[in-house]
Amino acid sequence: MIKRFWCKQSRWMRVIIIFIFVLVASGAYYVKSYASYLLSPGELSNMETKNTMLGGVKSHAELERQCSHCHAPIHCVTDSRCQDCHFEIEQDRLDVNTIHGRLPGVSKCQTCHPEHQGHDANLTVFAFPNIDHYAMTGFSIQAHVTNTDGKKFTCTTCHTKVRDIIETIDCVHCHSDGNHDELAAHIEEYGINCFECHDGQDRMINGFDHQPYFSLQAGHAELTCADCHTEKKYVGMGTTCSTCHLEPDLHAGVFGTTCEYCHTTQAWTPAVLVQHKFELKHGDEEIDTCETCHGGNYTEYPCGTCHNEGEIISVHFSLGIHVIQDCITCHPTGRGKAVMPGQQVGEAEQIRQNAPEDSQPNLPAPFIITQPTEKPVQQQNQGPNQANP
Secondary structure: OHHHHHHHHHHHHHHHHHHHHHHHHHHHHHHHHHHHHHHOOOOOOOOOOOOOOEOOEOOHHHHOOOHHHOEEOOOEEOHHHHHHHOOHHHHHOOOOOEHHHHOOOOOOHHHOOOOOOOOOOOOOHHHHHHOOHHHHHOOOOOOOOEOOOOOEOOHHHHOOOOOEOOOOOOOHHHHOOOOHHHHHHHHHHHOOOHHHOEOOOOOEOOOOOOOOOOOOOHHHOOOOHHHHOHHHOOOOOOOOHHHOOOOOHHHOOOOOOOHHHOOOOOOOOOOOOOOOOOOOEOOOOEOOOOHHHHOOOOOOOOHHHOOOHHHHHHHHHHOOOOOOOOHHHHOOOOOEOOOOOOOOHHHHHHHHHHOOHHHOOOOOOOEOOOOOOOOOHHHHOOOOOOOOO
């Protein structure tokens, strides 16, 4: 009876042992086959290298079930395993003419190229925040965030040969999306080496002499290229003020577009009116600002601001002048003898001489006898007088 019991127990033990063995074997097979999905922090990038295979694969995504290809049991990711496929990087680190020879922190690949970010992840995009491109190359990438189709810039967007940073960068590929004729003219005049003039921060770098084309001094010194060169236009631009500056409403359309008569490149104000037909040495004191006579509207010149209107009327009545219209009509220069419309010079002088002595105005000087002019203000301006508005 004991023997039968033992035999019966032995059969159950064998069944249990076999079951446990099958369970362990199945579990081991499952873990080996699917553990990478259970333990993986995310999908590997499916970005392919340009028509080449490294380590027998075109992208990291093909290695998703082969964790040990990149991960060591204890040290996790090791750069030596990266270099098993990317063997040329170790040589590049020793060559300053390559990107990995200039970048800091290149001993840890995952610093710039973290993985498990998804199938669509571009591994070079993550490198941008770790690169001071301007300090390393003299060219800023702040203005190069997205390209013309809206996609984010990567290293390979500009560097067609990723390993070599000295090769000619293809700027024309993207920048030809604008006006082809203007770009062709720009290349013909300035050459194809964009980095001789541009530093990526919308300004000209040292070495480009803007002086032969337009002097960037004083008020123009802090301008960026885009302030003047709109719509990617760099050639065939005018060099007069009116190319960029419209005549302000304050001028009331009477000063024209020859801005340099009154303004300098230092600043719009104060202006210097170097040519003025009306004598600025008018009265006991010299007129020192435009507002003294014009008040802010340069089509008007109210003489009554300084001259007593009652006295003006009294003096003119004593001379037989009963209708007073525009002072400039008879006093175009503000000095000398007046010339009244329809009168000859001698008649005006005779009227003045025949007037009673007590009616003679106490004026600073006799008026110069000239005929009134109807030329525009900018054509009337003559003489060395200056005013600083």
